[in-house]
Amino acid sequence: MKKVKIALMGLGNVGTGVWMILDSNKKEIMKRSGYDVEVAKILVRNKDKKRDVEVPEEIITTDFNDILEDDSIKIVIEVMGGIEPAKEYMLKCMDRNKHIVTANKMLIATEGDELFEKAHDKGVVFNYEASVAGGIPIIKGIEESLTANKIEEFYGIVNGTTNYILSKMQLERLNFDVALKQAQDMGYAEADPTSDIEGFDAQYKLAILSSLAFGTKVDVNNVYREGITKIESIDMKYAKKFDMVIKLLAIAKESNGKLELKVQPTMIPKEHPLANVYDSFNAIFIKGNAVGDLMFYGRGAGSLPTGSAVVGDIVAILRSNVDVANYSHIAQNDLWHREIQNISESHSKFYIRITVIDQPGVLGEITTILGKYNVSLRSVIQKGEENSKGQVTIVLFTHKTSEADVSSAIEELMNLKPVITIDNVIRIEDFKN
Amino acid sequence: MKKVKIALMGLGNVGTGVWMILDSNKKEIMKRSGYDVEVAKILVRNKDKKRDVEVPEEIITTDFNDILEDDSIKIVIEVMGGIEPAKEYMLKCMDRNKHIVTANKMLIATEGDELFEKAHDKGVVFNYEASVAGGIPIIKGIEESLTANKIEEFYGIVNGTTNYILSKMQLERLNFDVALKQAQDMGYAEADPTSDIEGFDAQYKLAILSSLAFGTKVDVNNVYREGITKIESIDMKYAKKFDMVIKLLAIAKESNGKLELKVQPTMIPKEHPLANVYDSFNAIFIKGNAVGDLMFYGRGAGSLPTGSAVVGDIVAILRSNVDVANYSHIAQNDLWHREIQNISESHSKFYIRITVIDQPGVLGEITTILGKYNVSLRSVIQKGEENSKGQVTIVLFTHKTSEADVSSAIEELMNLKPVITIDNVIRIEDFKN
Structure with a gap:
């Protein structure tokens, strides 16, 4: 059995999931990838922090150079989050011919170009399935399965926290504040829930998906964004009266030759497949000119579902040739330039x-x-x-x-x-x- | 722009879809694959048959050798259906180092092993996304995206005809015979509907999916099969009384160390995502030990959706190196031997x-x-x-x-x-x- 060394940068929620999956599904991963995967190093900020998993002390490090300078480490998994130093670390690793897997939606949505270009220049693989909708294989779905299609539009429930809150408001007639509190108690919402409830998280994900689906660069600031804080239970009631429900949707569609991109609470007919997506589940509904209507549904967050996407990306690298950096990127990002419509239009x-x-x-x-x-x-x-x-x-x-x-x-x-x-x-x- | 020649064997429903997609989405496919795809030959049984698409006369042939012996044809698309001569033709093409894309579920489910082995021996790509659930990327989903998971079970609505009939019976309270007649009028059901309504079609698809998901060889004869002909509207009524609906499900799960594989009409709770899959739509609901619940939903049949899967498979081949036959197959089929449970257990x-x-x-x-x-x-x-x-x-x-x-x-x-x-x-x- 061939061996391969990888490193983790970050051991929070997602990093822990990756570690657990590599451990518990070791046999399956070996058979499917042809490799015995060894986590050789894990970069953390604080060595002494109490963790949910037992990790051998000797592989924990606080020094990024332990990973960068070890040429036997072929794949680096970035699950630390944030812009810096994540970006600098990934760029440096690519320079040393290391393949990269990341879950970092904010970074990809805002400064992804530089990473895509570097990966292209160096011929290393740069996979980011986990950055959108957790365990749902929507990136590979668009990039590898729907290649025969012109994608005409998509509608996504891509934020589990807000979908949980809206589900509670709809089904149990809770007020927004009570539902938010429950989401926080369940661990779905952060102490500061702004990024979720104001739609920033969904905005990043919409920028990533629309840039892939339409083959164009999307500036995240051109994505219209509106959160769910203004929704009241009385709105749910009126929606119901008209056989509709309210969901926070990430919408991308063509409109007069421009792209219309918006994250907004939306009333949709109750019989639409997206209307039946409840709790913290995510779903993306896509229309392609050949495939027709297609929907992917699943867990959009959480340690193991997101870990599933990360480890799937690792296996994909192992199935290509991990020892060489000659991966040829299809530069999807700038295939077609598309203008983004202003919301007022x-x-x-x-x-x-x-x-x-x-x-x-x-x-x-x-x-x-x-x-x-x-x-x-x-x-x-x-x-x-x-x-x-x-x-x-x-x-x-x-x-x-x-x-x-x-x-x-x-x-x-x-x-x-x-x-x-x-x-x-x-x-x-x-x-x- | 690099050029590549491919050939179609068959120009029926699916073949026509493939032709139309290659034509209407030519630009997208070129940009995504890096190739200008030319259909160099199309094998048909009857040259003079009236067709839905206009195809240049000179590329139509009734002689398989026109394809086999032309070394400039790198990829052969089998959309003729049936066991022979489809199988013989594909084996011969692989021997000549041609990559293969097929939509032939019956052949894969019953005699696929020989084709997988030949592809492995010759190092050619053998793709069959279109064989299960039309445009839904469920084969790639399992084989490439869920590689981090032990798949624990799945439940599929994999036959559009029966789902259309059952939807009509449930929502419009039609009798089976009336609903079947409507399905035939709509073109969803064949004049002889046996393969659909008796569950044979779903049985093939379940054999293919379970062999992939569990990494074991599945003899299609070990898949329990029951059709929908005995379902009456009164059964729908009683199901509704208990908040359930009736769907024809292809079920695969573990049971006492064995695999339980069955195609059967099943009563399921009306709030389950599969219960809301109506008309001729397909959906596959999967549980993985990392990803949790996941569902793929879309068009399981039809010229363009199935063509979308075929052309996606072509693009995947073009993105690898079409000129060499050195593809390394992960022999998923015999990773783990699993016994199939008898229905009586x-x-x-x-x-x-x-x-x-x-x-x-x-x-x-x-x-x-x-x-x-x-x-x-x-x-x-x-x-x-x-x-x-x-x-x-x-x-x-x-x-x-x-x-x-x-x-x-x-x-x-x-x-x-x-x-x-x-x-x-x-x-x-x-x-x-």
């Missing part, structure tokens, strides 16, 4: 929830303003009961409308005397073009 | 529907016999209204029970005087072990 159907003083003619005033901006209505719900302040809720469902028109209409609505608040505006996606 | 929960003469004590007699064979009941429904002959329906839901015990009990029930017919016996899968 986008068109959607909208759900708009407004609180108004209950007085004669208020609905007429509202619809007049909407009409002025060409926002036509599919249906209106005016809730009968006033609250103690004499206020009622009005819910509007619009036909397809431009984002700019809706924004202008809403601005004018806010100045309308009887309008107390515009409580929420949620885009609707019915998957028809 | 299997354990399930059961739904049993019986028609009896409505007379005092009949339920007691039935439950006594069930008790004798250790079949314990979770619930019993006795339908109030008799039909004109004084007969009523009794529906039993059992706890987990051995197949052998249920068979014996049912045999004895059939001899019971008031029992008119055992109308149906359907296994229940709740995905808990």
